[in-house]
Amino acid sequence: MSERERIAEHFKSDVPNHKITTQREDGTLRYLRFAAPKTSMTVIELVTWPHNLVVAGSHGSFHFAHYAADREDMFDAFRGQVSPGHWARMLVNGRDSVAEYNRSLLEAHIREYTRDAIREGWAPRGVGKAVTEEVLQNDYLDDKGSATRVLGEFEYGVKERRECSCGATDDDAARFEAGVMWAIRHERENGEKHAVRTRRLEGFDFGDAWFDWNLHSLDYHYVWQCHAIVWAVGLYDAAHQVVAA
Numbered sequence: 001m002s003e004r005e006r007i008a009e010h011f012k013s014d015v016p017n018h019k020i021t022t023q024r025e026d027g028t029l030r031y032l033r034f035a036a037p038k039t040s041m042t043v044i045e046l047v048t049w050p051h052n053l054v055v056a057g058s059h060g061s062f063h064f065a066h067y068a069a070d071r072e073d074m075f076d077a078f079r080g081q082v083s084p085g086h087w088a089r090m091l092v093n094g095r096d097s098v099a100e101y102n103r104s105l106l107e108a109h110i111r112e113y114t115r116d117a118i119r120e121g122w123a124p125r126g127v128g129k130a131v132t133e134e135v136l137q138n139d140y141l142d143d144k145g146s147a148t149r150v151l152g153e154f155e156y157g158v159k160e161r162r163e164c165s166c167g168a169t170d171d172d173a174a175r176f177e178a179g180v181m182w183a184i185r186h187e188r189e190n191g192e193k194h195a196v197r198t199r200r201l202e203g204f205d206f207g208d209a210w211f212d213w214n215l216h217s218l219d220y221h222y223v224w225q226c227h228a229i230v231w232a233v234g235l236y237d238a239a240h241q242v243v244a245a
């Protein structure tokens, strides 16, 4: 079951027999309240005015606005399928206000990237263990800022070779620091015409792959309230059909 489906299930069990109460209504100016008698702590409140809808209550408040000709009544925007990601564009506080850094999304990306590197044959032996111990089990992954720093700094089994335009190489200087020293010394001792370049022979790192990874999921309470709006509008519609009939 996906996170989305889980929230949908939670919502259904949270509102077994809630009743709609219209506190005020004047065209598209509305204040509706949905609450179960005594047994439930769950309260949902909806306020609408032209091109605006606020959902509030026990799961937090979110303000949507859409200044399009066909959105004078914002109930029209919330019928049918529940689409929290799509609707986040109407949030007055912006999409980012409901996006949360999600460590498990990051871990999934790291696992996939590492698996691909092993399968494609460019990752040095032992990389899986190193990634697990130094990255996946790292407490710094709890925070997005420090997590990206961990990824940026991690490398495993990196072997580089320094080559000069004259043909000399640092093959004897196996380690990184020694290689850098070799390059500096070689250029200084031999003069301007010698230019040393560094070539990576092998090694694993995350490069800038993580720039493209989606590390955010939608806030739980926001998604819950999206379900609440659709459910409430459905109840409202049903009640009005009964009145009309």
Ligand SMILES: [Zn+2]
Pocket: 164, 165, 166, 167, 168, 186, 190, 194, 195
């Ligand atoms: Zn040279």
